[in-house]
Amino acid sequence: MIRIYCQYSYGGFNTFFIEGAENEAMDKKVNKNNTFGRPDNAKCFFQYGGCKMAYCDLGNSKLTLVIREIPSIHKDGDGRSIPCAVQFIGDTKDRSQMDAMAIYIANNINAFEDFFANLFYVRNGLHIEGERLSAFVNQFKNGVQIEGRLPAALSNIEKKDSGIFLFVPLSPNFGHDSIVTDNVCRELSMDKQEARKACLSPTEFYKMQQSVQLTVSPTPVPSRAYPVLSDSPYTASTSKSITIDDVEQLKGKIHELESDKAKLLREFRILAEELETRKMTISKYKKIIYALAGASAILLFALGIVGNCSYEKKNEKKQTPVENVIQTDQKID
Numbered sequence: 001m002i003r004i005y006c007q008y009s010y011g012g013f014n015t016f017f018i019e020g021a022e023n024e025a026m027d028k029k030v031n032k033n034n035t036f037g038r039p040d041n042a043k044c045f046f047q048y049g050g051c052k053m054a055y056c057d058l059g060n061s062k063l064t065l066v067i068r069e070i071p072s073i074h075k076d077g078d079g080r081s082i083p084c085a086v087q088f089i090g091d092t093k094d095r096s097q098m099d100a101m102a103i104y105i106a107n108n109i110n111a112f113e114d115f116f117a118n119l120f121y122v123r124n125g126l127h128i129e130g131e132r133l134s135a136f137v138n139q140f141k142n143g144v145q146i147e148g149r150l151p152a153a154l155s156n157i158e159k160k161d162s163g164i165f166l167f168v169p170l171s172p173n174f175g176h177d178s179i180v181t182d183n184v185c186r187e188l189s190m191d192k193q194e195a196r197k198a199c200l201s202p203t204e205f206y207k208m209q210q211s212v213q214l215t216v217s218p219t220p221v222p223s224r225a226y227p228v229l230s231d232s233p234y235t236a237s238t239s240k241s242i243t244i245d246d247v248e249q250l251k252g253k254i255h256e257l258e259s260d261k262a263k264l265l266r267e268f269r270i271l272a273e274e275l276e277t278r279k280m281t282i283s284k285y286k287k288i289i290y291a292l293a294g295a296s297a298i299l300l301f302a303l304g305i306v307g308n309c310s311y312e313k314k315n316e317k318k319q320t321p322v323e324n325v326i327q328t329d330q331k332i333d
Contacts, residue, residue, distance in 0.1 A: 002094055002137050005030060005038055007046045007085040009074065010126040015046055020134030026126040038089060039064075041189060046085060050184035052202060053109070053168040055102040055157065061092045065102050069170065070113045073120060073269060086116060088137065100140040102166060103154050104214050106205070118262055121269045122276060139216045148212035153200040164190060164198040168205045175199050 004018040008026065017028040017036035030036050039058055045051060045066040055065045065088040071081035090098045105112045115136070119129045149155075157165045167190070173180045175196050185192045 002088050002090040002097065003037055004133060004137065005036070005046075005087040005089065006128070007068075007087075008072065008120070008126065009082045009084065010122075015043075018128060018130050018133060020130045020137075022129070022131045024128050024130035026120075026128055038087075042087065042089060044188050045087060048187035050170055050174075050180075050187060051167070052170050052205070053106060053166065054164070054188070055098070055166040056164040056190075056198075057162040058089075063090045063092065063095065063098050064088065065090075065098055065105075067105060067109075067112070067116075070116055072117050073266070073273070084117070084120075096143060097137075097140045099158050099165075100143045100216075101137065102157060103150070104140065104144055104216065106154055106166065106168075106200075107150075107208070107212060107214055108210060109205070110209060115262075118266050118269070122273060145215040146212055147215070150212055151200075151204075151208050153198075153204070153208075156198075160198075164194045166200065167195050167198045168200050168202060170202065172202050174201075 004020065006016045006018055006026075007013060008016060010026065015030040016026045017030055017038070018024065018026075019028070028036060030038060039060065039062050041058055042062070042064050045054060045064065045068070049068075051066065051068055053067050056063070058064050066085065067087075068085040069083045070085060072084045074082045076082055088098065088101065116133070119133055121127055121129075153166060169175075169184060171177075171180050171184075174184055175181055181192060181196075184190070185195055
């Protein structure tokens with residue numbers, strides 16, 4: 001079974017384990033006390049930079065596929081997207097499924113990043129549509145159908161038995177600058193020669209996007225026509241068989257509706273985020289107003305005391321000449 005881990009910034013960067021549940025709360029933090037099954041030598045991909053995408057053999061019958069620097073829907077103080085990351089951990093028995101997923105994501109990185117970023121939303125805490133991410137992973141159990149010729153960096157993935165299958169560095173200087181190469185390989189515990197052989201430069205990586213058409217087909221579509229069911233609204237004289245073309249057209253329309261739904265959900269979440277921010281701002285201003293009102297009351301009370309003291313002192317000064325006159329009269333008598 002392929003396990004999913006995510007690095008996300010919500011009150012600080014944390015690593016979470018994703019079960020794949022519907023409307024899943026992001027509360028399963030990975031730490032030294034509870035790793036949720038993540039191998040110890042897999043955490044370096046979240047701890048250090050230098051990697052955009054990596055797919056390699058971790059040893060002990062474990063594989064990992066990591067995609068980093070994914071722009072999230074959350075922004076920093078300057079309005080820039082805060083990056084997040086995802087890591088898939090599989091067993092060697094999941095090799096064909098992991099291969100297919102790695103090839104698909106590498107060939108469609110922009111679409112995958114948009115899909116992944118929009119799985120998150122904030123409602124009484126950070127949540128993720130875990131069931132959609134789990135469904136994404138499961139659809140590769142039957143591999144991918146390739147139309148066209150894969151770039152060498154992707155076609156070589158299935159040819160390697162172990163080691164590093166694919167590595168996309170963040171820096172274009174990887175493999176050319178010895179300091180950059182040494183630092184990245186040391187931090188990610190990678191063999192330098194293997195990393196160079198499996199390396200696909202960032203420029204080539206983004207240039208090859210959707211260079212071939214990849215189709216995911218979790219359930220093979222039969223080549224025969226689908227007969228109309230007996231409870232069809234069509235009568236026997238007007239009924240007809242549904243062809244494969246009809247099915248493909250329906251799948252296309254469903255895909256368009258799913259895209260529209262994703263866009264609407266994204267807009268809704270952005271509005272929800274803005275509303276949440278405004279609520280927090282209003283609450284903050286209320287606290288300030290209450291504090292100012294309290295301070296004003298204290299100030300008015302203090303001014304009242306000062307005014308009262310000043311009034312009493314003035315009365316004392318007015319009474320002093322009268323007392324002097326009385327004392328003078330007493331002396332004359």
